[in-house]
Amino acid sequence: MPAPQNFAYKVAEVVALIPPGRVSTYGAIANYLGTGMSARMVGHVLGKSIEGHTVLPAHRVVNAQGLLTGAHAFPPAHSMEDRLAQEGVAVIDNRVVDFGRLFWDPARHL
DNA sequence: TCGATGACTATAG
DNA sequence: CCTATAGCCATCG
Numbered sequence: 001m002p003a004p005q006n007f008a009y010k011v012a013e014v015v016a017l018i019p020p021g022r023v024s025t026y027g028a029i030a031n032y033l034g035t036g037m038s039a040r041m042v043g044h045v046l047g048k049s050i051e052g053h054t055v056l057p058a059h060r061v062v063n064a065q066g067l068l069t070g071a072h073a074f075p076p077a078h079s080m081e082d083r084l085a086q087e088g089v090a091v092i093d094n095r096v097v098d099f100g101r102l103f104w105d106p107a108r109h110l
Numbered sequence: 111t112c113g114a115t116g117a118c119t120a121t122a123g
Numbered sequence: 124c125c126t127a128t129a130g131c132c133a134t135c136g
Contacts, residue, residue, distance in 0.1 A: 043117030070117040
């Protein structure tokens with residue numbers, strides 16, 4: 001590991017710890033990291049990490065509305081909801097069904 | 111060091 | 124439901 005950025009590293013850790021069949025939000029992760037509501041960093045650094053060499057289940061990370069905002073910028077974008085569906089997460093119109101129940105809070109679990 | 115950017119969030123109309 | 128505006132802060136050139 002060539003000195004991974006602390007922020008990116010923590011994001012990778014948390015995202016990698018998200019159990020299958022569960023989804024998390026940028027705000028929750030940002031809050032857990034102590035970055036407050038700067039959820040943009042989570043998604044941005046996540047995208048950078050994923051394009052670099054780190055393979056993270058980014059498809060399990062959605063916005064506060066349960067919308068697959070990442071699917072718009074994730075290469076094979078359409079596979080994002082497919083992956084969620086395979087893990088037991090129903091996705092309709094880029095929106096997670098029962099998002100409130102499938103929501104996984106890192107600060108709560110950790 | 112500075113400026114622009116963005117996979118966000120919340121509030122308002 | 125949709126658009127607009129403001130706040131947020133790490134990353135990149």
